[in-house]
């Protein structure tokens with residue numbers, strides 16, 4: 001199958017591209033490199049070995065509908081995995097227009113091109129941020145929880161869920177072969193176990209890489225001290241609890257979902273492990289894995305950060321048999337740690 005991976009020079013998209021190549025698919029990556037890395041594309045090609053000839057890369061913006069359509073026709077693209085997006089909640093509050101442009105208008109442009117080029121399947125990286133601020137009674141979070149995003153990031157993602165739903169219904173009504181899925185991710189972490197790929201965000205906002213950067217002495221602006229936002233939450237140790245899913249398992253969920261989609265389907269799945277870990281538990285696990293001691297400082301809670309968030313991943317398990325294979329956080333930290341130590345400047349090496 002020929003699969004278009006948007007955002008394939010970024011963290012999750014690069015892992016997806018490599019998995020698809022290893023599975024024997026042909027892959028075309030589209031990324032404007034605004035937040036992605038040419039080095040990630042090179043690393044995918046190196047790791048894919050003899051399958052590297054099945055990889056193409058186009059530096060394109062999602063808003064370039066014509067170029068996308070042309071490229072999809074030229075490669076006879078069958079399915080799209082759409083990862084490209086702007087992804088920072090705080091930035092989205094300060095720069096909402098950029099988020100609506102990239103995450104909604106950009107995605108609409110991609111879908112328009114895909115429709116014109118006869119693409120039949122699309123899997124969209126959605127997010128738990130579309131649920132907004134669930135209360136304690138809503139956890140574990142199921143797909144039928146009302147979606148009330150509280151920031152432009154979540155809202156711009158939810159808007160595309162709606163666009164995709166309406167488009168798929170219209171295709172079904174007119175007999176056109178098209179199906180889609182939105183996978184709503186919780187906290188994604190870890191990296192490819194072969195050591196080829198890693199997580200390189202700039203700035204980094206995810207807990208595990210921040211912890212590891214502090215341990216490596218790479219956050220001098222914070223004296224390499226981890227600020228723990230909130231230490232008086234109603235959780236066992238007072239710190240916030242989240243659901244950490246391995247990036248390789250997440251990619252596996254995409255592969256399973258793509259295989260399961262039938263014409264007319266609009267599927268939505270929460271992708272997590274179904275269990276929560278606190279900030280303190282992540283710190284303890286990172287100390288065990290690295291053998292190093294982390295400096296931490298208690299900081300006030302951040303607005304909009306609920307005490308506990310984790311997925312109920314039962315729907316995808318029941319419908320297509322996917323479950324996160326990695327249940328412990330230590331292996332995810334080990335892989336991330338190995339890649340960071342081997343690549344001190346990330347993909348800028």
Ligand SMILES: NC(=O)c1ccc[n+]([C@@H]2O[C@H](COP(=O)([O-])OP(=O)(O)OC[C@H]3O[C@@H](n4cnc5c(N)ncnc54)[C@H](O)[C@@H]3O)[C@@H](O)[C@H]2O)c1
Pocket residue numbers: 006007008009010011012013030031032033034035036037060061062063082083084085086087102106125126127128185186187188189200201206
């Ligand atoms: N990382 C997480 O924990 C997490 C959690 C929930 C949802 N998600 C979603 O998963 C997806 C991937 O996240 P990630 O962590 O890999 O992000 P990332 O920033 O590493 O990758 C996103 C990629 O998209 C590219 N891109 C952005 N705007 C573009 C545009 N207009 N045209 C072309 N390319 C563009 C960037 O250059 C980057 O390479 C995103 O859609 C994000 O919203 C991620």
